Amino acid sequence: MELTVALPVYDGPLDLLLGLIEKNKVNIFDIPIVTITDQYLDYVRQMDREDLSVMSEFMVMAAELIAIKCKMLLPAEVDEEGEEIDPRADLVARLIEYKTYKYMSYELKDRMKEAEKSFYKPDTTPPEVKKFRPAVDPADLIGDLTLKKLHEVFNAVVRRQADRVDPIRSSFGTIKQEEVRLSERLVFVADYAKEHGRFSFSDLLMKRRGRINMIVTFLAVLELMKYGIIEASQEEIAGDILIQAVEGADMDSVDIESDFEGAS
Amino acid sequence: MEDNKLIAAIEAMLFTTGRAIRIADMAKALEMPADAVSRGAEALARRCEEEDRGVRVIRLEDAYQMTTSREFYDILIRLETQPKKPTLTEALLETLSVVAYKQPVTKPEIERIRGVNSDHAVNRLIEYGLVRELGRAPLPGRPILFGTTEEFLRQFDVSSKDDLPEISPVRLADFQAEAESEAGVTVDV
Amino acid sequence: MEDNKLIAAIEAMLFTTGRAIRIADMAKALEMPADAVSRGAEALARRCEEEDRGVRVIRLEDAYQMTTSREFYDILIRLETQPKKPTLTEALLETLSVVAYKQPVTKPEIERIRGVNSDHAVNRLIEYGLVRELGRAPLPGRPILFGTTEEFLRQFDVSSKDDLPEISPVRLADFQAEAESEAGVTVDV
Numbered sequence: 001m002e003l004t005v006a007l008p009v010y011d012g013p014l015d016l017l018l019g020l021i022e023k024n025k026v027n028i029f030d031i032p033i034v035t036i037t038d039q040y041l042d043y044v045r046q047m048d049r050e051d052l053s054v055m056s057e058f059m060v061m062a063a064e065l066i067a068i069k070c071k072m073l074l075p076a077e078v079d080e081e082g083e084e085i086d087p088r089a090d091l092v093a094r095l096i097e098y099k100t101y102k103y104m105s106y107e108l109k110d111r112m113k114e115a116e117k118s119f120y121k122p123d124t125t126p127p128e129v130k131k132f133r134p135a136v137d138p139a140d141l142i143g144d145l146t147l148k149k150l151h152e153v154f155n156a157v158v159r160r161q162a163d164r165v166d167p168i169r170s171s172f173g174t175i176k177q178e179e180v181r182l183s184e185r186l187v188f189v190a191d192y193a194k195e196h197g198r199f200s201f202s203d204l205l206m207k208r209r210g211r212i213n214m215i216v217t218f219l220a221v222l223e224l225m226k227y228g229i230i231e232a233s234q235e236e237i238a239g240d241i242l243i244q245a246v247e248g249a250d251m252d253s254v255d256i257e258s259d260f261e262g263a264s
Numbered sequence: 265m266e267d268n269k270l271i272a273a274i275e276a277m278l279f280t281t282g283r284a285i286r287i288a289d290m291a292k293a294l295e296m297p298a299d300a301v302s303r304g305a306e307a308l309a310r311r312c313e314e315e316d317r318g319v320r321v322i323r324l325e326d327a328y329q330m331t332t333s334r335e336f337y338d339i340l341i342r343l344e345t346q347p348k349k350p351t352l353t354e355a356l357l358e359t360l361s362v363v364a365y366k367q368p369v370t371k372p373e374i375e376r377i378r379g380v381n382s383d384h385a386v387n388r389l390i391e392y393g394l395v396r397e398l399g400r401a402p403l404p405g406r407p408i409l410f411g412t413t414e415e416f417l418r419q420f421d422v423s424s425k426d427d428l429p430e431i432s433p434v435r436l437a438d439f440q441a442e443a444e445s446e447a448g449v450t451v452d453v
Numbered sequence: 454m455e456d457n458k459l460i461a462a463i464e465a466m467l468f469t470t471g472r473a474i475r476i477a478d479m480a481k482a483l484e485m486p487a488d489a490v491s492r493g494a495e496a497l498a499r500r501c502e503e504e505d506r507g508v509r510v511i512r513l514e515d516a517y518q519m520t521t522s523r524e525f526y527d528i529l530i531r532l533e534t535q536p537k538k539p540t541l542t543e544a545l546l547e548t549l550s551v552v553a554y555k556q557p558v559t560k561p562e563i564e565r566i567r568g569v570n571s572d573h574a575v576n577r578l579i580e581y582g583l584v585r586e587l588g589r590a591p592l593p594g595r596p597i598l599f600g601t602t603e604e605f606l607r608q609f610d611v612s613s614k615d616d617l618p619e620i621s622p623v624r625l626a627d628f629q630a631e632a633e634s635e636a637g638v639t640v641d642v
Contacts, residue, residue: 011544012569057569097566100620105543105550107618108609112541115610117526118509121471121519124282126332129340129469136350136392138419145352147420154361161377183381268505275507276525277532282471285532293532316457318464336465343466343474343482 013061014098016043021095028095031088033072037065064091180213185220193230193245201232201241265296270304271311274328278308278321284329350392359385360394360412367411368398374410386410394419459483459493460500463517467497467510473518473603512612513603520607539581548574549583553605554620557587557598575599583608 010016020039021028044058071087079085086092192204204217221243224230231244265273277290287305291298305328309321312333320333332340352360359382362374374382389395394416400406462483466474476494480487494517498510501522509522521529541549548571551563563571578584582604589595601614611617 011547012567014568053570061568094566094568098568101550101554101566102547104554104618104620105546108550108553109541109546111610111618112608114523115608117523118511118607118610119276119280119521119526119529120607121280121282121468123469123471125340125344125469126337129337129344132341132345133391138393138415141350141352141392141394142419143352145357147422150357150361150364150420153357154365157358157362157378161379181381272505272507272522273525273528276521276529277507279468279508279519280521280529281532289532293528316461318461318466319468330468332465332469333461336462339462339482340466340469342484343470343478 010043013058014095015102016040016058017061017091017095018099018102028099029092031092033065033069033088037062037069040065180216182216182219182223185213185216186223189217189220189224190229193224193243196245198242198244201243204243265294267304267307270294270296270300271308274301274304274308275330278328278330282330284324284327286327288326290328355380355382355385356388360389363389363395363410364412364416368401368409369411370401370403370407370409372407456493456496459485459489460497463490463493463497464519467517467519471519473513473516473607475516477515479517511607513606514613516603518607541581544569544574545577549578549601549605552578552584552599553601553609553614553617556600556614557590558600559590559592559596559598561596563599 008019010019017036017040018028020036020043021031024032024035024039026032026036041062044055044062047055047058049055068087068091076084076086189204192199196203201218201221204221205214221230221232221241225232228246231246233242233244234240235242273294274290277285277293287298287302290305291301294301305321305323309323309328311317312320316333318333318336319330321328321330358378359374362377363369363386366373366377371382371386374386386395390397393413395410396413398409398411401409463479466479466482476487476491479494480490483490494510494512498512498517500506501509505522507522507525508519510517510519547567548563551566552558552575555562555566560571560575563575575584579586582602584599584605585602587598587600590598606612606614
């Protein structure tokens with residue numbers, strides 16, 4: 001029968017090293033590198049190997065420790081001033097830095113406990129204050145807008161409208177207004193998502209057929225994904241698209257009208 | 265519980281909920297008899313009044329609530345409305361130009377010209393006093409007709425709608441010609 | 454505006470909205486200079502404290518907010534259960550302390566100090582509203598810079614980033630002393 005040993009959980013290699021230093025009651029500035037490295041490797045051997053990304057972080061440190069251990073066996077290097085370089089110096093500096101933040105995190109935790117006792121208050125602004133809209137001074141609003149400018153705006157709008165008219169179709173004698181609008185479809189899909197939660201793209205189309213409708217609905221779905229209102233997934237290529245309303249997403253935060261200025 | 269502490273505890277409760285709290289509920293939280301709580305709430309109400317604080321405590325049947333002192337409404341309004349200074353956005357400007365030059369005009373017509381839903385823009389312009397309802401069109405569904413206001417005329421210093429610069433038929437023809445040449449076909453309107 | 458009235462007006466604003474209000478916004482609403490408003494808010498804070506009221510006024514960077522006095526925690530809990538705040542794991546606290554003291558700080562820097570991947574921890578802290586993106590560092594790859602939020606200040610009882618409990622050389626010396634006494638040797642650094 002295999003014995004399972006419950007390992008203390010460490011928050012990463014530095015945390016483990018600090019733990020070992022404390023357990024052995026050794027000085028952080030004079031780490032007995034051989035002992036600590038052996039114990040570190042022991043711990044790593046017993047670790048659950050499933051999480052590779054966690055494991056690799058511990059392995060990097062193991063390699064570093066072994067490198068330091070080797071350097072300790074060699075004659076000491078000296079710096080420009082002739083002082084011996086301790087191969088452990090970098091590691092010690094990192095441990096101290098880490099330990100400092102870890103210590104501060106305990107300090108913060110204490111403060112958090114104390115601060116939790118403060119209660120705040122929801123907004124209770126009276127409705128007559130909330131609803132109040134200051135009287136607008138038209139002079140202020142219009143500012144330096146002139147009639148000439150207003151006329152230019154109108155021309156631009158009319159011109160855009162003329163551009164929108166499909167010249168090929170219009171030569172057949174009828175000018176048809178696009179029957180499906182993206183802004184309308186957006187609102188429809190958002191409402192549908194709110195009501196149904198989870199549904200498929202074909203559910204959406206059941207209500208209305210036609211190629212234009214399909215394209216505009218698809219565009220609406222893409223837009224709503226962009227706004228984080230819905231999420232979509234597809235299990236296989238050319239399969240049906242599954243749509244899920246994102247909980248808590250707020251359609252009101254999206255100003256469709258101004259965002260789709262000029263879209264038809 | 266001594267008086268000052270009881271009053272402070274009631275103040276804390278009324279503040280944090282912001283709504284009316286029944287005396288019985290406060291009594292339960294304070295583990296005190298209801299009449300003592302009632303006296304405490306009255307004492308708090310008196311203090312707020314006497315010291316001319318920014319808040320007041322009012323009694324509502326068997327409950328108390330903390331509210332803002334009314335004399336500060338103006339300040340609150342300035343606090344709440346200051347970030348939203350009204351301006352004529354592009355959408356508003358466009359809509360205004362269509363109403364000005366096409367009046368009387370219905371909302372579907374405005375939307376046909378602009379190509380976008382214009383509910384919001386029209387409502388805003390009405391709120392700002394630049395556009396108004398003129399009546400209803402003798403069309404199916406009797407849609408509302410919109411036009412500009414006197415204020416609009418005043419602001420632009422035009423004495424009548426007929427003084428608005430006209431959009432000439434020539435221009436319209438220009439647009440058409442352009443659209444045609446771009447598409448390389450003839451448009452027959 | 455006389456002092457008492459100014460203090461009451463600030464009280465009304467802080468009470469009504471319940472949120473942290475920037476001094477600049479209060480000044481605009483009150484049509485007064487910011488430093489006068491600041492003094493008024495401090496006077497209100499002092500009053501609440503001295504009179505042992507049920508509420509307190511705290512400063513959060515360049516804003517003020519009203520909160521309940523902590524001594525009434527037990528009573529308020531009995532009145533109604535407020536939404537429970539998420540508890541922070543060691544890993545989250547550690548990451549938060551690095552962000553708080555090193556801000557603005559990039560993710561690679563956080564990971565260098567902690568020695569572990571910190572994607573998850575940073576995302577969680579953002580989700581809890583304690584950490585936010587501040588912008589991008591002018592470094593290769595333009596990494597995102599992180600810092601703490603106003604909610605962080607509230608939850609950790611600090612009025613400003615500069616008021617964080619000090620991380621001092623003294624503290625580092627403590628570590629050293631600790632290590633020395635543990636090892637029974639003198640360390641020469």
